[in-house]
Amino acid sequence: MKNLYIDDLPDYFKQYKKSIKNPKKFWDKIADEGFVWYQRWSKVVEYDMEKAEIKWFKNAKLNITKNCLDRHLSVRGDKTAIIFEPNDPKEKAQHISYKELHERVCKMANVLRDLGVQKGDRVCIYLPMIPELAVTMLACARLGAIHSVIFAGFSDTAVASRVNDFEAKMIICSDGSFRGNKAIDLKGIIDKAVEKCPTVEKVLVVKRTAGQVKMTEGRDIWLEPLYEKASSDFVSVIMDAEDPLFILYTSGSTGKPKGMVHTTAGYMVFTAYTFKNIFNYKENDIYWCTADIGWITGHSYILYGPLANGATTVIFEGVPTYPEPDRFWDVIEKHKITQFYTAPTAIRALAKESIDWVEKHDLSSLRVIGSVGEPINDEAWHWYNDHVGKKKCPIVDTWWQTETGGIMISPIPFVTPTKPTYATLPLPGIQPVLMDEKRNEITGNQVDGNLCIRFPWPGIARTIWKDHQRYKETYFTAFPGKYFTGDGALRDEVGYYRITGRVDDVIIVSGHNLGTAPIEDSINQHPAVAESAIVGYPHDIKGSALYGFVMLKDIGESRDKENLRKEINQLITDTIGPIAKLDKIQFVNALPKTRSGKIMRRILRKIAEGDFNSFGDITTLQNPEVVEEIKNEKI
Numbered sequence: 001m002k003n004l005y006i007d008d009l010p011d012y013f014k015q016y017k018k019s020i021k022n023p024k025k026f027w028d029k030i031a032d033e034g035f036v037w038y039q040r041w042s043k044v045v046e047y048d049m050e051k052a053e054i055k056w057f058k059n060a061k062l063n064i065t066k067n068c069l070d071r072h073l074s075v076r077g078d079k080t081a082i083i084f085e086p087n088d089p090k091e092k093a094q095h096i097s098y099k100e101l102h103e104r105v106c107k108m109a110n111v112l113r114d115l116g117v118q119k120g121d122r123v124c125i126y127l128p129m130i131p132e133l134a135v136t137m138l139a140c141a142r143l144g145a146i147h148s149v150i151f152a153g154f155s156d157t158a159v160a161s162r163v164n165d166f167e168a169k170m171i172i173c174s175d176g177s178f179r180g181n182k183a184i185d186l187k188g189i190i191d192k193a194v195e196k197c198p199t200v201e202k203v204l205v206v207k208r209t210a211g212q213v214k215m216t217e218g219r220d221i222w223l224e225p226l227y228e229k230a231s232s233d234f235v236s237v238i239m240d241a242e243d244p245l246f247i248l249y250t251s252g253s254t255g256k257p258k259g260m261v262h263t264t265a266g267y268m269v270f271t272a273y274t275f276k277n278i279f280n281y282k283e284n285d286i287y288w289c290t291a292d293i294g295w296i297t298g299h300s301y302i303l304y305g306p307l308a309n310g311a312t313t314v315i316f317e318g319v320p321t322y323p324e325p326d327r328f329w330d331v332i333e334k335h336k337i338t339q340f341y342t343a344p345t346a347i348r349a350l351a352k353e354s355i356d357w358v359e360k361h362d363l364s365s366l367r368v369i370g371s372v373g374e375p376i377n378d379e380a381w382h383w384y385n386d387h388v389g390k391k392k393c394p395i396v397d398t399w400w401q402t403e404t405g406g407i408m409i410s411p412i413p414f415v416t417p418t419k420p421t422y423a424t425l426p427l428p429g430i431q432p433v434l435m436d437e438k439r440n441e442i443t444g445n446q447v448d449g450n451l452c453i454r455f456p457w458p459g460i461a462r463t464i465w466k467d468h469q470r471y472k473e474t475y476f477t478a479f480p481g482k483y484f485t486g487d488g489a490l491r492d493e494v495g496y497y498r499i500t501g502r503v504d505d506v507i508i509v510s511g512h513n514l515g516t517a518p519i520e521d522s523i524n525q526h527p528a529v530a531e532s533a534i535v536g537y538p539h540d541i542k543g544s545a546l547y548g549f550v551m552l553k554d555i556g557e558s559r560d561k562e563n564l565r566k567e568i569n570q571l572i573t574d575t576i577g578p579i580a581k582l583d584k585i586q587f588v589n590a591l592p593k594t595r596s597g598k599i600m601r602r603i604l605r606k607i608a609e610g611d612f613n614s615f616g617d618i619t620t621l622q623n624p625e626v627v628e629e630i631k632n633e634k635i
C-alpha cells in the first residue's frame with residue numbers, strides 16, 4: 001500500500017475529522033491507492049442499519065490473493081512472506097518467500113479444484129499452526145471457496161455442529177499436531193466428527209506428526225502425493241466485492257455459535273489499512289502475532305493484513321512455555337521481531353515466571369508491542385511495558401471483535417500517547433458512541449455506557465451464515481440504527497476509551513469468548529444434573545475463569561462429588577473443548593430465579609467473586625431464600 005500513514009497526532013485528528021465528515025471519500029481513497037482490482041466499484045458504501053444490510057465497494061471485482069501474493073512478486077518475490085517457527089525449537093524454522101508461497105497456494109488450489117471444490121463451496125480447515133494452514137486458506141480464496149477455520153482444539157461435537165451449519169463439502173485436517181511436549185490426534189477427532197456430517201465428501205489429510213491414522217477409502221486422501229504432482233499455475237477466480245471470503249464462528253450469549261460471514265473487498269481494505277497504521281509497518285519489519293489462526297486475530301493479523309502489505313509474518317506452532325517459559329523471548333531474539341502482538345492472558349502467565357527468563361534475551365529489535373482479546377489490567381500493562389517494551393515500545397491495546405473484522409479502537413504508535421488499560425482512540429472511519437439503557441446517546445466525557453458504533457466500516461461482518469434475522473437482532477436491535485458491540489466502555493476526560501468488559505452473557509477466558517448457554521447445555525446433558533448456571537470470576541492468569549452452579553436431580557449426600565465434577569468437566573471437554581472446563585463447581589439445591597424464570601446471574605457472580613455483602617435488590621426473586629443457602633454451601 002502506498003502512503004496511507006497517519007504521521008502524528010494533528011494528522012490523526014485531521015484524518016479522523018475527514019473520515020467522519022465524508023466516510024465515502026475517505027475509504028474510496030484508501031481502496032483506490034492501496035490495492036489491485038479487476039474492476040472498480042460503482043459505489044463506495046450502501047447501507048441500511050435498520051435492515052442490517054451493508055455493502056462496500058459495490059460491483060468491484062478482485063481476488064484477495066492477487067493482493068496478498070501476485071502483486072508482490074515483481075517487487076519482493078524473494079522476500080520472506082512467512083517464517084514458520086515449529087513447536088520444537090530444534091526443528092529448523094522455515095522461511096517461505098512470496099514466490100514460494102504463491103507457488104504453494106497455486107498448487108493447493110489445483111489440488112482442491114481437482115477434488116471438486118468450486119467457487120462458493122464451503123471448506124472446513126482444522127489444522128494446527130503450520131504453513132499449510134495459511135496455504136489452504138489462501139488456496140480457497142484463490143478459487144473462490146469459502147473457508148471456515150475451526151480451531152484445532154475443539155472437540156468432534158463442536159466441529160460437527162459448525163460443519164453442519166455451513167455444510168462443508170470438504171474438511172482439511174492433519175494427522176496430528178504438536179503442542180509443547182504433547183502430540184494430539186487431530187485426525188481421530190475429525191473421524192468422529194465426520195460420522196455426524198452428511199455434507200462432507202472428502203477429508204484431505206496433511207502429514208505433520210506422522211502418527212498412526214485410519215484412512216477411510218473413498219473419503220480420506222493424503223495431500224502429499226496430489227500436491228507433488230499439481231501444477232503451479234492457477235489463475236485466480238474473479239470475485240465480487242461482496243462474495244463471502246470466510247465464515248468464522250464466535251460464541252453468542254445464547255444458543256449455538258454464530259457463523260460470522262466476512263466478505264472480500266471491505267475485509268481486505270480494512271485489515272490492510274489497520275495493519276499498516278497500528279503496527280507502524282515498514283518494509284523490512286519482521287512481524288509476529290502469537291494468536292492462533294483459528295481465531296479472528298490470526299485471520300486478520302497473521303494472514304490477510306500482513307500479506308496484503310507484503311510483510312513478513314511469523315506462524316508459531318508452539319506454546320509460550322515450551323520447552324521453557326522463555327519461548328516467546330527466544331523467538332523474538334532469534335528472528336529479530338520488530339512488532340509483537342499477543343494477549344493479556346499470555347502476558348500475565350509469563351509475568352509470573354522469573355524475570356530472568358525475559359532478561360536473558362536481547363529484545364532490542366522490538367519497536368511496537370500489542371495486546372488483544374480482553375481488557376489488559378494495569379499490572380500486566382506495566383509489566384509488558386517495563387520488561388518487554390523496555391519503556392520504549394508503544395503498547396497498542398487494540399479493541400475489536402470477530403464481527404468487526406479488524407481493529408477499531410487502538411493507539412497508533414508514535415502518534416497517540418498511550419495510557420495504561422486504555423484502548424484510547426478510534427481509528428479513522430470508526431465512530432464509537434456510548435448509549436444508556438434508555439437508548440439515549442451519552443455525550444461528553446468522563447462517562448460510561450454501552451459501546452455502539454454509528455456508521456458502518458468496511459470490515460464489518462455482513463451477516464450470520466444462513467441466519468440474517470439473528471444478525472439483525474443481535475447487533476442492530478438493542479440500539480436502533482447502530483451496531484451494538486456487547487461491550488461496556490468508559491470515555492475519560494480527554495475522550496480516550498477504556499473497554500470495561502462484556503455486558504452480555506459472554507465470558508472471556510484466556511482471551512477466548514465463551515457463551516454461557518452452550519456450556520450449560522453441555523452440563524445439563526449429565527444424567528444427574530437438573531439445571532446449571534455458569535458465571536465468570538476474576539482469575540490471576542486467565543482474566544476470568546468459569547464457576548458453575550450445578551443443581552442435581554438428587555443431591556443425596558452419598559454421591560461422590562469429586563467424581564461428578566470430573567464427569568461434568570469431561571462432558572464439557574467432549575462437547576466444546578478443554579477451554580470451557582470449569583475451574584470451580586458448586587452443587588446447589590436451587591438457582592436464584594426472577595419471577596419470569598430467568599436465572600439472576602448478577603447474584604451468582606457476586607458469590608463466585610466471594611463478595612457476599614452487595615447483592616443489591618433481591619426482592620424480585622421468586623426464591624430469595626436460596627441466596628442464603630448458596631452462600632453458606634461449601635464447594
Ligand code: 6R9
Pocket residue numbers: 250295296297371372373374375376397398399400401402403423485486487499500501502508511512513
Ligand atoms: C479480536 C477479538 C471480542 C471481545 C470484545 C471484547 C474483548 C478484545 C479487547 C477486548 C478490552 C481489548 N476484547 N480486545 N476487551 N480490550 N483490547 O478478541 O475478537 O474473539 O470476537 O472477542 O473481546 O469484549 O467484544 P473476539
